[in-house]
Amino acid sequence: MQSKAASKQAFGRQNVSPTVGVAVTTTELNNLMQALDIDVIALTEILVPCGHRVEFGTIDAPGIHYNLCGVGRISINGGPMIPLSPHLLIIVPPNTPFMIEVEGGSYPPKLISRDCWTRQDGILRVAAPNEQPEIVQICGFFNASLGQSVRLFGELREPVIEQFEPADRIDLKLREAMDELLQQEVGVGAMTASLLKQIVVSLVRRSLKSSQRWTERFSILADRQITRAFADMVARPGAAHSVRSLAHSAGLSRSAFMARFSNIFGQSPMAILRDLRMRQAATDLKTTTMSIDVVALNAGYDSRSSFVRAFRRAYNRDPSDYRRMTKKGIVPKSI
Structure with a gap:
């Protein structure tokens, strides 16, 4: 509600x-994760060639940004540049602008205009025409809630940054979610939500093993x-x-x-x-x-x-x- x-x-x-010094137990987190609902707002594919940049304004939903391949950098809310490398995952807080750029050629990098943004079956594709991309990134904008009124990432203030490996298969889940949207078969909403939920659960698991548990933010x-x-x-x-x-x-x-x-x-x-x-x-x-x-x-x-x-x-x-x-x-x- x-x-x-x-x-x-x-x-x-x-x-x-x-409660200082006492962590949330695995059982309690497991109960919360079982009740987690994911509502997929949009999926975006971002392809940035060398010497280019792309800028996004505010979106009223958190975004999972997964760097499939390539090296570049991202600035979130005008903050310092964060290096992008393959299999780096970033959760950008809601209503937070960000910019991705790849060095090469003249400076500053050339802006990919919105005229080059295309949409098909719920997937937004941002790419410079006739250019080989260096950065390939998939972004999923979503709401995660417990019940009807408790938003898990709704008040996140700082980005969550985690380095994954190919064996974690995060890229495969995101690609499968994009394929679901493109095919538009029965149950597409449930399938894409399920795939993004698996990624969120993977993040929570990673946090439990990390020396800096971002869940406790x-x-x-x-x-x-x-x-x-x-x-x-x-x-x-x-x-x-x-x-x-x-x-x-x-x-x-x-x-x-x-x-x-x-x-x-x-x-x-x-x-x-x-x-x-x-x-x-x-x-x-x-x-x-x-x-x-x-x-x-x-x-x-x-x-x-x-x-x-x-x-x-x-x-x-x-x-x-x-x-x-x-x-x-x-x-x-x-x-």
Whole structure:
């Protein structure tokens, strides 16, 4: 359920007092990753020859930039140049301009004008005509969310930079996502989202092995006690959670838990729990033949009528209407 509060997501907030010296466990991260939803906004192929540069303005979504081959450099938000090499992956924060250039010939490098940008079946191709590219990069712009209102990278302030190897097969996943868009077969959205989710999970795995865990830039992952409670909510949205039980899970008093949770998410625990329960219900309606009563119970509602009211507020339609629409290939968005 998107709301104005969602734009204040706290994965990047800095005024949370984290649990010092205690990391998020693998089990908790695994629960969060299982519940992660990816919405692919666009895929872009960037080809930059020697002596050229390309400039991008702001895009209201984070971007995964994977350098397939070639050597050049990138500047993010006017910052210092970062060397580009094969299999370097960078996540550029949302609403952040960037520039890629390759040296060679006259200086400054020649700008690839927007007249040379072409689009086909959802793929934007940026290339200088009749020039052999030095840099070949695939970019995926996406939103990653837990439930309807928790955006994983929504408040990322600094780029995430990781060096991968050919054996990690990140390039193959991105190429497969591009092929999916070009072929436009049934299920193209689900396939491209699944491929980008695999890349995000690969990044989280890499972070756990790194001496500089970039996941802990997000305050939800830095605050170990809140993460413990939130991971339980994500893993079991239909359980009989209450503020008291969640505070106990976090090892905090009720008032401390409410303050820290609301400071991180911009919403109360029960508001976030409703979002997670509606996500669970929508998934059950799309993928199972369960009765509405059973879907309601799985989402933590003993009363069918109260579940229907909550679902209607979230999706602006009854659960039975939602199920009929998804069977026709129409997936209504939350409101």
